[in-house]
Structures are given as C-alpha cells and as structure tokens.
Amino acid sequence: MIEVNSATKRYGSKTAVDNLSFTVRPGHVTGFLGPNGAGKTTTLRMILGLDAPTAGTVTVSGVPFRTHRRGLRHVGALLDAHHVHGGRSGTAHLSALARSNGIPLRRVDEVLREVGLTDVARRRVGGYSLGMKQRLGIATALLGDPPVLLFDEPINGMDPEGVLWVRHLFRRLAAQGRTVFLSSHLMTEMENTADELVVIGQGRLLAAEPLARFAARSTRPSVVLRSPQADELAALLVAAGARVEPEGVGGLAVTGLPANQIGILAFDNKIVLQELTTRSASLEEAFMKLTADSVEYLAGQQR
Incomplete structure (x- = not known):
C-alpha cells in the first residue's frame, strides 16, 4: 500500500506538491x-525516496521507502526507460541490480522471458528501441517480485502488441494482490487498464475514486444522431428540454433526452433518422473539465 499524507514539496519559492x-x-x-x-x-x-517531502509523510507498506533494505524487493518502478547504461547488455544491467538487492540471479532470466527480451538479452541496451527499453524497465520493476509497483508512461514506444501485453500484465499483477500505480497521459490506456484514479492539479488532489464514478460524475452521457432533417429535429429537441450541439454534417449531439425518447420524437414528426447512438461518459471529457483551472500551459500562452 502507498499512503501520501498531507505531503508538501517546495523547491525554493515554488510549491510542486x-x-x-x-x-x-x-x-x-x-x-x-x-x-x-x-x-x-x-x-x-x-x-520512491528520491525526494523528501518538505512537510507531511509518504510511506510504502507503512514506512518511508528509504527505510526498506534491498528496495527492489519492496517496490519496483519504471520512471524513465532511458536511465540505463547503454554499454551494458540487458542481462548485465539486471544482474547488477539482482546482486545489489540480494535477488537470486535466476530471476534475471525469468523476467527477461516475462517481458519478451530473451533473444536480445545479451545485446547492448544502447541499441535497443524505445519499446525494448520500456520492456527492460518493466523487467527491472519485476525483478525483486515486489508487492508494490510504480510505472510512469510505460507504453511509450510500444507497438500495439506491446500495449496489449502491458494491459494484461498490469491487470494480472493487481489480481495477484499487488499495488499497481500507473501514471500516463493516455486516457484510452487508463480507460482500458485502471480500476481507480488519483487526479491532481497544481500539486493538489482533485479526485480519488473509481474510474467509472469519475467519468460518470464529471460528464453526462449524450446521444449522437444523424438526419437529413437535422435542423427541424434540433428545434423539436430544444423545445423538449434537450441541449443540442452540431456534430458534423447532418449530425447532432444531444444531452438531456435518452435515445428512446429522441427516436419517438422523430417518429411522431415523420423525421428520418440515419443514426441514433448513445455515447457513454468519456474519461477524457471528465479529465479536461475537472482540470481546466489547473492547466499550467495552454497553446500560445502561459497562465
């Protein structure tokens, strides 16, 4: 378990958390x-104990990470796949970490096989693609078989097969009872992988709740429709209390009325519908709405 309690971190006059x-x-x-x-x-x-909080506490399994001896047995992490000596092979890199953390060397071959790098294990890491370096970073995180795992943008450079593999890996690790904490800018990956969300802005907590609840509370489902009589139908929908916005040629995005009522309204008024689809709440829309006041940089300007 990871617990962050009233943590503040300042760098000079800037408060980062x-x-x-x-x-x-x-x-x-x-x-x-x-x-x-x-x-x-x-x-x-x-x-990970790389920075100390200015105030408050941050603990892993009840104590600060720095107090854990042989840290890779307690927490595995991938923060930056490029932070590997390019002149070492994948095997040499993992072997050095295994020795320093009291991990049996057999784990090196096991995790290389787990991440699909057995065939390139003795090649220098400097010749690895970004996707291969990400796999090596994941192997490093898994090396000590830890109960807590942290990953920062783990699918950068991954091909579609790699992305699918990572999704299944994270779900499997969580199903084993491990703590899996995943940072990413890719909303589709969060929707496909995460169960819970922690959302911050300007160093402050904005939300901590199940993903489905987060998406549902921040946006409303809408109905997308297309009709050659879109303008006529739009007027009827507004009169019925719906909110209507254009969506491409002949298309409307409707909130405030469910699809079945829209279909009945169109039928009663002899309006042809070419499409009528319910669009569920979007994680991306929820995130953009919640963090709108917390964005530090906008295109063309700085707040």
Whole structure:
C-alpha cells in the first residue's frame, strides 16, 4: 500500500506538491492523472525516496521507502526507460541490480522471458528501441517480485502488441494482490487498464475514486444522431428540454433526452433518422473539465 499524507514539496519559492493526501491500495490498478506541471513526477519521486517531502509523510507498506533494505524487493518502478547504461547488455544491467538487492540471479532470466527480451538479452541496451527499453524497465520493476509497483508512461514506444501485453500484465499483477500505480497521459490506456484514479492539479488532489464514478460524475452521457432533417429535429429537441450541439454534417449531439425518447420524437414528426447512438461518459471529457483551472500551459500562452 502507498499512503501520501498531507505531503508538501517546495523547491525554493515554488510549491510542486501542496498538502496532498491519497492512498493506493493493493488489488487494483490505480491510474495517476494530471496536466503537465501538476506534480505527478515529484509525487512519484517522493514515494520512491528520491525526494523528501518538505512537510507531511509518504510511506510504502507503512514506512518511508528509504527505510526498506534491498528496495527492489519492496517496490519496483519504471520512471524513465532511458536511465540505463547503454554499454551494458540487458542481462548485465539486471544482474547488477539482482546482486545489489540480494535477488537470486535466476530471476534475471525469468523476467527477461516475462517481458519478451530473451533473444536480445545479451545485446547492448544502447541499441535497443524505445519499446525494448520500456520492456527492460518493466523487467527491472519485476525483478525483486515486489508487492508494490510504480510505472510512469510505460507504453511509450510500444507497438500495439506491446500495449496489449502491458494491459494484461498490469491487470494480472493487481489480481495477484499487488499495488499497481500507473501514471500516463493516455486516457484510452487508463480507460482500458485502471480500476481507480488519483487526479491532481497544481500539486493538489482533485479526485480519488473509481474510474467509472469519475467519468460518470464529471460528464453526462449524450446521444449522437444523424438526419437529413437535422435542423427541424434540433428545434423539436430544444423545445423538449434537450441541449443540442452540431456534430458534423447532418449530425447532432444531444444531452438531456435518452435515445428512446429522441427516436419517438422523430417518429411522431415523420423525421428520418440515419443514426441514433448513445455515447457513454468519456474519461477524457471528465479529465479536461475537472482540470481546466489547473492547466499550467495552454497553446500560445502561459497562465
């Protein structure tokens, strides 16, 4: 379990994390979201003991990470796949970490096989593609068979097969009762992988709840329709209390009325429908709405 309690981190006059509290529990994949500059990287560094909080506490399994001897047995992490000596082979890199953490060397071959790098294990890491380096970073995180795992943008450079493999891996790790904390900017990956969400903005907590609840509370489902009589139908829908917005040629996005009522309204008024689809609440829309006031950089300007 990861517990962040009233954590604040200042760098001079800048406050990167501000009185932040949340808990990441075992048995779930918990997504970590926030705009650029929100404090995600600083939070991850505090969890791993790379930075100390200015105030508050950050603990892993009840104690600060720095107090864990042989840290890879307690927490596995991938923060930056490029932070590997390019002149070493994948095997040499993992073997050095295994020795320093008291991990049996047989684990090196096991995790290389797990991530699909057995055939390139003795090649220098400097010749690896980004996707291969990401796999090596995941192997490093798994090396000590730890109960807590942190991943920052783990699918960068992955091909579609790799992305699918990572999704299944994270779900399997959580199903084993591990704590899996995943930071990513890719909303589709969060929707496909995460069970819970922690969302921060400007270093402060904005939400900590199940993904489905987060998406549902921040947006309303809408209905997308297409009709050669879209203008006529739009007027009828507004009169019935719906909110209507254009969506492409002959298309409307409707909120405030369910699809069955829209279909009945069109039928009663002899309006042809070419499409009538319910669009569920979107994680991306929910995130953009919640973090709108927390974005540090906007296109063409700085707040």
